[in-house]
Amino acid sequence: MESTTVLESGVSLRIQPFGDSALMLDVLAEDRLVRQEATVRVRSSILLEVPFGVLDVVAGFESLLVEFDADRVEHEGVDQAVRLAVSLGFARSADATASGRVLEVPTLFGGEFGPDLEEVAAELDLTAAEVVDRFVDRPLTISLLGAAMAPMMHGVDLPADVSRTALPRTRVEGGSVMLAGSNAIISPFPGPTGWRVIGRTPLTICDIEHDPVVSYAPGDVLRFRAIERVEFESLAGAFLSSATALS
């Protein structure tokens, strides 16, 4: 079983089985940015009215995993229900995916908090200051939440893709602001990563004791602001919320 549906001119959705309880949805288009933005819209179309038997939807930048209960439904039925949901929701989702909310993320770039900044700049043939300027000048829309609710954003404005580290780091600190390809992520918790670390926010962005656990969602915009050490110290541990956005 494999189906391909045209979403709009030059953009289509390929659906394939992935094991006995999931479908893989890949958005196909020439341009990466088009693929990434269409993926966000497909995701919200499906979540708008989750088809019967579907348990969850795991977002990637250019794909979606649709997990279902194989005791109740099978690949063919879910494939059809997903295509129906997307055909009804895709056009509408163009506006619905943007929330209009903007959160500001104060970030200390480079040095010990951004150990990869100089190398990334050299790789792109820019100065470190130019990389930071270009990064903070373009507000980034959250396209999905990755591991441990990490906000993941596409469409970083840099002249070329940023490579991953040759060997993954075994531990980066929570709050690390990182790049790979044309994507950005903030790590909510310490952990291993192959992303390149260019800075760190002093804010706590996710706390399971906090209500809500995070104040951001896909569709929200993060605006990064370069700060110095003094401000980093004074903001340390504060929770990222819309209130901090107004500072």
Next chain:
Amino acid sequence: MTQGSATTHRVTLDVLVPGWLTTIQDLGRRGSERLGVATGGAADQYSAQVANLLVGNERTAPLLEIMGAEFSVQVSAGVLFSVTGTPASVLVDDFPVDLWRPVFAAAGSVITVATPQDGLRSYLAFNGALESGRFLGSVAPDSRMGFPQQLRAGDSVGLDTEYTVFVQPYGVGTWFSLPVPVPDLSAPVWTIDVTDGPETSAVDGIRELMASSTYTVGDKSDHIGVRLGGPVRHPQGLGEIVSHGVPIGAVEIPHSDELIILGRARSLTAGYPIVGVASSAALSLLGQAAPGRKITFRWIDPGESIALYREQRRWLRLLEARVHSAFEAAGLPVRGVRRSARPGGAAPGARAKSA
């Protein structure tokens, strides 16, 4: 709850010996993966569900997942409990009792789960509701996000139960004949059913290699993945794989020479090829795979894989219905919706045992 007049009382469970890693568990979070939080939950979902059903709970009720060595807990009042999962020695005080059955323990007695054989994890369920914090609606641990749920010596856990003592010590098992297919973990090499993954055809000869080789479970295995040492091949000329979601059971080949079967705490894959997906019906068995365990693979098609899973689910429904009838007839507290169920023949890979 079925008895309107039933009253709930609080029992305290005092952890005396914690085992290597004992956590409060359930079947995992629902709808959390769209938020980037893995579903998590019991590694052996079959055993966890059966343990709860055998004590009259809903399948999703919190219970204990016990790994390794010896675990013991003292109960402040009479409880109805059940232990499932790996074959092990289960004692009430010094008296050995059966696994896969409802068992009674009197006030002050000590329940011990020790010397696991063949498998890795035991599940200990008590009739009633275990007291625990929740994260996104579930008690399942997520240690990376700061929700460890681990029990240590000296910890006390509250249990709210309607169960009151009225039976003879230890055995209520003789009263019932419950259809419990007990997984057979005694084979020297376990065979895991697997279906094709998106990159199976991109890795030349991987199907034949996996079906004809024996792999050994490594000691870095956990809820994120079971790591298997053994022969692998790496893809030739495969383009960049953009990070994407992967189902539980996905078999990936990292840059090193091993296979990883992803577990319930997995997140997006970092671009490694997925050469197979373990059958949903085989995932509970994988949850029992201890370091050193030998594993091989059998390739099946998705239709067969779904049929095996549905067979497993049918047995759980049958057990649920039988427990309901028996508990209601005996006036024991039981929760959950009674459903009709029909057995569909013998459960594959399991022998039926009357408890």
